[in-house]
Amino acid sequence: MDKIKKIAIPNHQRIIVISDIHGEVGLLKKLLHKVNYRQDDYLMINGDMCEKGPNSKEVIRYIMDLSSNHPNVYVTEGNCDALIEELLNENPALLKYLARQKHSLVNEWLEELDFIITEQTTVQEIKQLLMKHFSHEIDWLVNLHTAIETEQFIFVHAGLENIKNWQETDRELAISIPSFLEKNHQANKYVVVGHWPVVNYSTEFPSDNPIINEDKKIIAIDGGNMVKPTGQLNALMIEGDTLSYTYVDHFPTRKVRQDFYADSTKFGAINYPYYSIQPLAKNDYFTQCKQLETNRVIFVKNEYIHLLNDGKYQVKTDVSCAQLTVHKDDHVSIIDDTCTGYTLIKKDGMLGWITKDSL
Numbered sequence: 001m002d003k004i005k006k007i008a009i010p011n012h013q014r015i016i017v018i019s020d021i022h023g024e025v026g027l028l029k030k031l032l033h034k035v036n037y038r039q040d041d042y043l044m045i046n047g048d049m050c051e052k053g054p055n056s057k058e059v060i061r062y063i064m065d066l067s068s069n070h071p072n073v074y075v076t077e078g079n080c081d082a083l084i085e086e087l088l089n090e091n092p093a094l095l096k097y098l099a100r101q102k103h104s105l106v107n108e109w110l111e112e113l114d115f116i117i118t119e120q121t122t123v124q125e126i127k128q129l130l131m132k133h134f135s136h137e138i139d140w141l142v143n144l145h146t147a148i149e150t151e152q153f154i155f156v157h158a159g160l161e162n163i164k165n166w167q168e169t170d171r172e173l174a175i176s177i178p179s180f181l182e183k184n185h186q187a188n189k190y191v192v193v194g195h196w197p198v199v200n201y202s203t204e205f206p207s208d209n210p211i212i213n214e215d216k217k218i219i220a221i222d223g224g225n226m227v228k229p230t231g232q233l234n235a236l237m238i239e240g241d242t243l244s245y246t247y248v249d250h251f252p253t254r255k256v257r258q259d260f261y262a263d264s265t266k267f268g269a270i271n272y273p274y275y276s277i278q279p280l281a282k283n284d285y286f287t288q289c290k291q292l293e294t295n296r297v298i299f300v301k302n303e304y305i306h307l308l309n310d311g312k313y314q315v316k317t318d319v320s321c322a323q324l325t326v327h328k329d330d331h332v333s334i335i336d337d338t339c340t341g342y343t344l345i346k347k348d349g350m351l352g353w354i355t356k357d358s359l
Contacts (some may be wrong), residue, residue, distance in 0.1 A: 001171050003146040009042050013072075015238040017048035017155065021227055022080070022226035023053025023103055025062055029249045035235050039070055044148065045173065046194050047078025047157030052226040056105040056110065060137055078157040078178040084141045087130065090123045105294035109134055129357025146174050151189075153238070153309045158195035160185045170349065181220045183209060190217045192236065197224035199271055199318065199351070206269035206320045208232045209349035210245045223247055223349075228318055230335050230351050247349060251333035260290065260324035260358040268298040269351070275314040279305065285341040286321075287312075301353065303339045320344060324352030332359075 009015060016035055021028050037043065050056030067073040086094045087106060098107055098117060101159030109130055127264035131138065131214055146299040147156040154160070154171075161169040166187040179185070180193050181201055198211050198220050204277065208230060210221040232249040266286070270277075276292040277300060298321040306316045324347055326332060335351065338346035342353040 001167060001169055001174055003077075003144070003171075004149060004167060005145040006149045007074065009150050011240055013039065013040065013042055014038075015042045015044060015150075015153075017046055017192055017221060017236040018233065020048045020078070020222045020225055020227070021045070021050075021053070021233065022048055023050055023056035023059055023105075024225060024233060025055045025058040027248050027250070028059060028062065031091055031233050031235050031246075032223040034246060034248055035237060040072065042072045042074070043070070044192075045073070045075040046155050046192065046221070047062065048080040048194060049075075049078070050105040051080035051083065051101065052103055054103055055097065056103065057109070057137075060105065060141070062292055064137065064140055074148050074155075075144055076148055076155055076157055077141070077146055079172050081141055081144060083176055084138055087123065087127050088138070088142070089212065092123055092128060094123050094126075095121070106130065117244070148169055154189060154191045155303070156193060159183065159193050160187060160191055162186060162201055172203045181213060181216070181218050184216060185218070187217070190219055192219045192221065193223040194220075197222050197231070199224055199228055199269070202269045202271060204267050205324075206230075206351040206356040207320050207349050208270070208346075208351070209247070210234050210236050212243055219243070221245070223249075223267070230318070230320075230346060232243075232346075232349065233354070249333065251335060251346065253331050253333050254359050256326045256328055256330040256332060256342065256354075256358055258358055259327050260323075260325065260354045262325045262352065262354075266299050266321065266353070268296060268321040269319070270298070270300065270304075270315040271318050272286050277305070277313050277315055279313055285339075301339055301342065302312050302345075320351040320353065322352040324350060324354060326354055326358060334359075 049059045055278050157175045159177040160166045162184045179196050199206050199208050208223040212219050221234045221236050223234040225233040232247040234247045237244045274293040277289040279287050281288040289300045304316050304319045333346040343356050
C-alpha cells in the first residue's frame with residue numbers, strides 16, 4: 001500500500017466509523033443524526049460508498065462536502081469505489097458490468113447527462129464524457145487513502161496481510177480480501193474493517209451487528225446494507241477505551257402484543273455460500289435439514305427451501321434458522337411477514353422467527 005494516512009487523534013475525541021454505505025445517502029444521514037454527529041467528532045468512512053444502492057452519486061457528493069467542510073472527516077477506498085479505475089484504464093469489461101449493474105455510480109452519472117449506452121458505445125467515449133463533467137469527483141475517488149492509521153487503530157476496507165510490516169499489504173488485498181475476521185494480522189493494534197457482512201460469521205444466532213474480537217484485534221462492522229436481505233448500516237463509536245455501536249435500516253417496525261419464548265432447538269443460520277441442504281424431517285412450519293457444507297443439523301423455514309432440477313435442495317437465500325425471545329411491548333423490525341405461522345424479525349440487530357400471533 002502506498003496511500004496510508006497517519007493521524008493523531010486526542011484520546012477524548014469521539015471516533016465514528018461507518019462502512020459499506022452502498023449508495024444509501026438517506027440511511028447515511030439518518031445514521032449520522034442518530035449518533036448525534038458533531039463537527040469535533042472524527043468521522044471515518046471506511047470504504048464502499050457507492051454501487052448496489054440507488055443513489056451513489058449523492059453519497060459521493062455528500063461525503064465530499066463533509067470532508068471539504070470538516071477537517072476531521074477521513075475516507076478510505078473500498079473495492080466498489082475503486083471501480084472508477086476500470087473507467088480510467090478503459091477496461092472494455094466495464095460495459096458488461098454497467099449492463100448488469102443498474103445501480104452504479106457510472107450509470108447514475110450517465111443518466112444525469114441523459115446519455116444512453118448502445119451497442120456502439122465505447123469505454124473511451126464514456127470516459128471522455130465523464131471526465132468532462134465529473135473530473136472533480138473522479139480525482140477525489142482516485143486519491144482516497146487505502147488505510148488510515150492512528151495510535152490504536154488501523155482503518156482499512158477489507159483487511160491486512162498477515163505479515164510483520166503490514167504497510168506492505170498488497171493494495172488489492174487491502175480493499176477486497178474476504179472474511180478477514182477468520183484470518184490474522186501482525187499490526188499490534190486494532191484493525192477496523194468493513195467489506196465482508198458480519199452475518200456471514202454467524203453460527204448460533206445470526207446478527208448484523210459489528211463484531212469486536214479482542215484476541216485477534218479485529219473489528220468487523222459491515223452490516224450487509226444493500227447486500228443482505230436483512231442488512232443494516234452500522235456505526236462504530238470509539239470514545240477513549242469504550243467501544244459501542246448502533247445501526248439504522250429500512251424495515252418497518254411493529255410492537256409485540258404478547259410474550260414469545262424461543263425454542264432452544266431452533267438456532268443457527270444459512271449464510272453465503274453454504275446453501276446446499278438435505279431435508280431430514282418436515283413439519284408444518286420448519287424442516288429439519290443437514291447443511292451439507294458444514295454437516296450441521298438445523299431447522300429451515302419451509303418457504304425458504306428450493307428443489308433444484310437435479311433433485312437436490314438448497315436454501316433460496318441467507319436466512320435465520322433461529323427463534324428469538326420477545327416480550328410484550330418490545331419493538332421489532334419486520335423482515336419477512338409472508339410465511340405461514342411465523343414472522344422473521346430483527347431485534348437489536350439479532351435475526352430470528354416468532355409466531356405471528358405474537359405481533
